[in-house]
Amino acid sequence: VKHNGKNNYAKFDQHMVHFQQDKRKMEKVLRDALVNQNFVLVFQPQVYARTKRFYGVEVLLRLRTENGTILTPDQFIPIAEAAGLIVPIGAWVIRAACEQGMAWIREGFDPIKISINISGLQLKSIQFLSNVKAILEETGMNPANLTFEITESTIIDQSYAVLNVIEEIRKLGISVAIDDFGISYSSLSVLKNFPIEILKIDKSFVREMVTDEKGYKIVNAIINIAKSLDMKIVAEGVEDSTQLELLDELGCQFIQGYYISRPINEIEIERFLVNRTVM
Ligand code: C2E
Ligand code: CA
Ligand code: CA
Ligand code: CA
Numbered sequence: 001v002k003h004n005g006k007n008n009y010a011k012f013d014q015h016m017v018h019f020q021q022d023k024r025k026m027e028k029v030l031r032d033a034l035v036n037q038n039f040v041l042v043f044q045p046q047v048y049a050r051t052k053r054f055y056g057v058e059v060l061l062r063l064r065t066e067n068g069t070i071l072t073p074d075q076f077i078p079i080a081e082a083a084g085l086i087v088p089i090g091a092w093v094i095r096a097a098c099e100q101g102m103a104w105i106r107e108g109f110d111p112i113k114i115s116i117n118i119s120g121l122q123l124k125s126i127q128f129l130s131n132v133k134a135i136l137e138e139t140g141m142n143p144a145n146l147t148f149e150i151t152e153s154t155i156i157d158q159s160y161a162v163l164n165v166i167e168e169i170r171k172l173g174i175s176v177a178i179d180d181f182g183i184s185y186s187s188l189s190v191l192k193n194f195p196i197e198i199l200k201i202d203k204s205f206v207r208e209m210v211t212d213e214k215g216y217k218i219v220n221a222i223i224n225i226a227k228s229l230d231m232k233i234v235a236e237g238v239e240d241s242t243q244l245e246l247l248d249e250l251g252c253q254f255i256q257g258y259y260i261s262r263p264i265n266e267i268e269i270e271r272f273l274v275n276r277t278v279m
Contacts, residue, residue: 025273027083029065030076034088038064041096042263045272046115046256049248054276056113058149058256059097060263061089066174066204073117081121090122091131098141100266115147115177120154124161129168136172144204147198151179155190163194170195177234182222199226199251203237210242223250 033039043057063071074239080086094116101114122128136143148169155162155178166176177198182205201222208215219235221277226233235247238257247255261272 009081023079023082026076026079026091027085029063029090030080030083030085033063034085034092039096040091040265041093041100042265043100043269044256044263045261045269046113046254047260048242049235049252049255052260054112054272055254056115056145056147057269058115058263059093059117061117063095064263077119077164086119086122087125087127091127091135092117093117095135095139098135098139098146100158101141101145102139103266104270104273107270109223109270111142111145112273113145113147115149116152117179118148118150120151120162123150123154123165128165130170132172132174147175147177149177149200152184152187152190153170153179155194156184166194166196182218188225191225191231196231197227198234201233201235203257206235206237206243206247206257207239209246216246219247220250223232223247227251 034126040062042062044060046055047053048055061073061077065071077086080089084238097114097116102112105111135141150162150166153167169176175198176194176196177200178190178196179200180202181199182202184190191199200223200267201219205215205219205222209219210216223233232254233252234254234256235243235252236256238244238247238255238259240259243257244255244259255264
């Protein structure tokens with residue numbers, strides 16, 4: 001194969017130009033979305049593994065584009081982070097989630113647990129804690145019903161600053177969950193050094209535990225560590241009854257995944273609020 005370096009560079013440049021243009025386009029879409037209310041929240045039920053009783057929801061962000069397509073976070077969160085837009089977008093998510101939680105209560109439903117994903121950059125931003133306090137006051141949301149999900153990689157990144165913020169979150173009465181647990185290399189030191197109450201087992205482990213003996217043993221070990229530290233355990237990405245039964249046998253308390261429900265809108269969630277036992 002004859003290698004034409006020059007041509008490849010030209011191609012690469014062109015690629016970069018398109019990439020930069022797309023990025024700038026998406027930044028504008030994100031800015032406009034904040035003004036025009038194009039962000040939407042969906043909610044995925046979390047249930048007790050043993051009884052399938054409804055426990056709460058994880059809030060997941062969506063972006064509705066002009067032509068009606070719905071984008072998922074993977075398609076816009078990295079750009080929002082790079083453009084510094086994750087702070088206002090993240091604040092919008094917390095506020096909208098709290099308002100929705102209060103709306104369900106006004107409709108007469110018992111309060112439920114609401115779990116919100118927090119980006120590392122958002123957590124480290126100077127306004128984060130004051131934003132959260134203002135939102136709690138303005139919406140009247142009970143912090144005991146809130147959980148912030150923080151990924152393991154965020155925690156490892158900036159351990160000292162992040163430790164402080166996590167302690168402040170806990171002082172406000174909000175729970176902290178470690179998200180995507182097991183993916184990074186320093187998982188165990190995170191458990192040792194941070195005041196975290198909930199551990200979320202990543203869906204990649206859940207997928208592998210059925211087909212792979214080692215995968216099964218690793219999930220078993222994670223659950224045992226979490227239990228011995230008195231942490232709550234949520235397994236995400238549960239897609240069938242085999243996975244659910246194995247997780248339940250191993251002592252995982254809560255599960256979340258397509259087997260119970262895909263992420264759904266605030267009206268569809270009411271089915272779970274009315275009838276708290278799912279299946
Ligand atoms: P995550 O926190 O690990 O969320 C779980 C993801 O798995 C969600 O994807 C959910 O729709 C998907 N999922 C749930 N059950 C199943 C299942 O049974 N099988 C499979 N294959 N997937 C399942 P989604 O909604 O596309 O979100 C992707 C990621 O984007 C989330 O991963 C989270 O890290 C991030 N994200 C979502 N909402 C927000 C937000 O409001 N703020 C920030 N900073 N990040 C968010
Ligand atoms: Ca999450
Ligand atoms: Ca995950
Ligand atoms: Ca994730």
